[in-house]
Amino acid sequence: SGLFKQLLHLKEHNHNFHNFTLLFQTRCGNIHRGYRTLGTPALSSISVDEGKETVYILLSFCPFCLSLTHPPLFLLLHPSIFLQLSVELPPRTVGHTWQLAYSTSRHGSSLKSLYRRLKGSDSPILMVIKDSLNQVFGSFLSHPLRPSETFYGTGETFLFMLLPRFKCFKWTGENSFFIKGDLDSFAIGGGSGHFGLWLDEMLYLGRSSPCYTFNNCCLSERDDFHVMELEVWTFW
Structure with missing residues (x-):
């Protein structure tokens, strides 16, 4: 998917970028969290909310943070x-x-x-x-x-x-x-x-x-x- 391509692009262009934390926020406002290492077979299981409508995806990286797609439903709990x-x-x-x-x-x-x-x-x-x-x-x-x-x-x-x-x-x-x-x-x-x-x-x-x-x-x-x-x- 486009999301995976962006993750792989970041890995290729930043040697410090190895692990990431994936936060999903669904329409009900819940946050789901998962850890994966890029380039491993586990990458295919990254979408823990597959089958649900995921409104907002937060990707928090070390040493930087990035937000994608829609604005968050919550106001205070910024990903960083x-x-x-x-x-x-x-x-x-x-x-x-x-x-x-x-x-x-x-x-x-x-x-x-x-x-x-x-x-x-x-x-x-x-x-x-x-x-x-x-x-x-x-x-x-x-x-x-x-x-x-x-x-x-x-x-x-x-x-x-x-x-x-x-x-x-x-x-x-x-x-x-x-x-x-x-x-x-x-x-x-x-x-x-x-x-x-x-x-x-x-x-x-x-x-x-x-x-x-x-x-x-x-x-x-x-x-x-x-x-x-x-x-x-x-x-x-």
Whole structure:
């Protein structure tokens, strides 16, 4: 196919280009990921979504990235960011399809709606936020977000910054204030009255502060921020 020819052309003209990561996004918004080495018999099995309508194909290369065909259906999880972030995820997420479970642009801005979308799921979640200053950051949660009387979750939970720079903040072991869901807000990380990440019931007003759980800096440029877009991904 034309796609394979482009891949082979890149291999022939760039001696550093040996392996690649192939990301498929289908119309439902799911991301499918596969690794192949060019020039091997496995090349013929590259189309893991054969038989489905593949709307967008992302090809992320080392040492550069390239996007082909249609614009993406998702807004925040750029392929170069996807690769950086996927390395930090716990082993139990490897090989799973990333499913877009909730997006404010598709499902509205409501914490109750987010809870409903995640109800019944036992998947960990990846939450990505873009604020009004175009900062992109978020959290990986070991368990789905839900209303709770106390903090829950495990040390797999972490905070991260994606744009303008990439940095992860893993569990320090200082406390176990991982995830707390209320009807009017939710919080990730805590200690001494400060939350690592906090959002209100409209998923619009947010705050990020240094906290003992992750020893993080403020994820946004300002402590208080306005959410422009929020995406929640599950793994299945």
